[in-house]
Amino acid sequence: MSLLRPNIAAMKGYVPGYQPPDIASWIKLNTNENPYPPSPAVREAILAELGSDGASLRTYPSASSQALRETAAELYGFDPSWIIMANGSDEVLNNLIRACAAQGQEVGYVHPSYSYYSTLAEIQGAVVCTYGLSDEFRIEAFPEYYHGKVFFLTTPNSPLGFAFPNDYIEELAKNCGGILVVDEAYADFAETNALDLVRNYDNVVVTRTLSKSYSLAGMRLGLAIARPEIISALDKIRDHYNLDRLAQAACVAALKDQAYFMDCCHRIRETREWFSKELRSAGYEVNPSQGNFVFAVSPDRNGRRVYDGLYSRKILVRHFTDPLLSHGLRITIGTRSEMETTLSAIREIS
Ligand SMILES: Cc1ncc(COP(=O)(O)O)c(C=O)c1O
Structure with a gap:
């Protein structure tokens, strides 16, 4: 057996x-x-956190990464209760599935996009459904009302590079019975982003990463912006010390050097x-x-x-x-x- x-x-x-x-x-x-x-400020912040003998590493880091939430909140124009920090945005994508989709329930995403969603959903025992794209880069056969639990929209899309316009994302949010996760891993290189939709729609979550635009793939730093009810649920699920001390120091320094x-x-x-x-x-x-x-x-x-x-x-x-x-x-x-x-x-x- x-x-x-x-x-x-x-x-x-x-x-x-x-x-x-x-x-x-x-x-x-x-x-x-x-x-x-x-940013050079990142190196300085890491060295300062480490100190001359590395003694700071003896103790656990801040469990809530509160300073990071506050820095990100100020940057994006939200209250800190709308932000959660993650060990790479992969962590928060995983926890969104764990929070919302039980075994046998649907997790959907656009194909082609980031196929890791599928792996994360499979681990949870969720049913994975993919939705193809039309020639105009719109989702083919998105149902009139989506009954799945989580739908991932990667925008800008990787690997194809296009971004969905906000009025289109808004339509999807209205017709989505589950959480609409707008994965904005590449939004810092784009002309638009969906942050305003988070304010206006209960079911919209935006995820970001510091791996790409902040040159910190090696530190594993990401975040999600959503209504406080969703953030609280994600806080229950995550590892309690999900971000190490050096990553926390690096994150604040990077976000501050705009x-x-x-x-x-x-x-x-x-x-x-x-x-x-x-x-x-x-x-x-x-x-x-x-x-x-x-x-x-x-x-x-x-x-x-x-x-x-x-x-x-x-x-x-x-x-x-x-x-x-x-x-x-x-x-x-x-x-x-x-x-x-x-x-x-x-x-x-x-
Ligand atoms: C669309 C998309 N989302 C999320 C991620 C994961 O980013 P992170 O390094 O923050 O875990 C990637 C990484 O390549 C990505 O392409």
């Missing part, structure tokens, strides 16, 4: 983007990390526009992107061939085997110089 729950024994598990051990020898454009270091943050985002957006234009002139199809990546399709629509060509030149991008995506590649926007090297390699390969 298996010692495991049958759904855990049967599931495949999520395969994250490859992190090569010799990372410095690659141009790494496969997991939408930021090419720039975090000048540095805005400059980084601006540079990435500029490079994204330049790189998209150059790729198009090389014959590639490139979706206009609102994220820190582009989805690009070579003239022969053979994503794997271009992936292999780049890989052999030590440039790592993301190729998905999913039939809806295998013709293209998701390429993270790095520094201008990394993208110039990547472009020359693509021109050689094509």
Whole structure:
């Protein structure tokens, strides 16, 4: 007799983007990390927290991450009771499912988007339903009224790069009987965001991450913004000390250095526009992107061939085997110089 729950024994598990051990020898454009270091204030805050002998690590960190909630609340214009901090936004995505969907209940999301939702729902024993996209990037066959417990909307969408307009998200919120999670992992690179909808709709939750726009993927920092009733429920579920001391210090410093943050985002957006234009002139199809990546399709629509060509030149991008995506590649926007090297390699390969 298996010692495991049958759904855990049967599931495949999520395969994250490859992190090569010799990372410095690659141009790494496969997991939408930021090419720039975090704000210098982050390093200072971590060192200050550590102190000369690291003695601060003896004691547990703040269980509520209250200083972070207050900093984020001020930044986004909410009361701190509307914010929860997480060990990466993955943690809060997981806890939203645990809070709202029992075994056998539906968790839905748009496909293609972030397939980790599916893994998290499977762990919970929920029923996973995916909803395809139309050619105009709207959800095909979204029911007149959604009876599932949680629906994830990734906007900007990864890997395709488009963002759903707010009036469309609002319509979905009105017709959603469960929680509508607007996963805004890439919103800092976009022209719009759905924060106003959180204020106006009880069932809307926005999630954010510091992994991408704040260059802190290695610290694991994310957050959710929602009505206090939802935040309180999420507080009951999370690990009580979910954020370590150094992550908490880093988070406050990063969120407070808005000048540095805005400059980084601006540079990435500029490079994204330049790189998209150059790729198009090389014959590639490139979706206009609102994220820190582009989805690009070579003239022969053979994503794997271009992936292999780049890989052999030590440039790592993301190729998905999913039939809806295998013709293209998701390429993270790095520094201008990394993208110039990547472009020359693509021109050689094509
Ligand atoms: C759409 C989306 N949501 C959430 C995450 C997870 O982010 P975090 O690093 O905060 O866990 C990612 C990471 O790639 C993502 O692409």
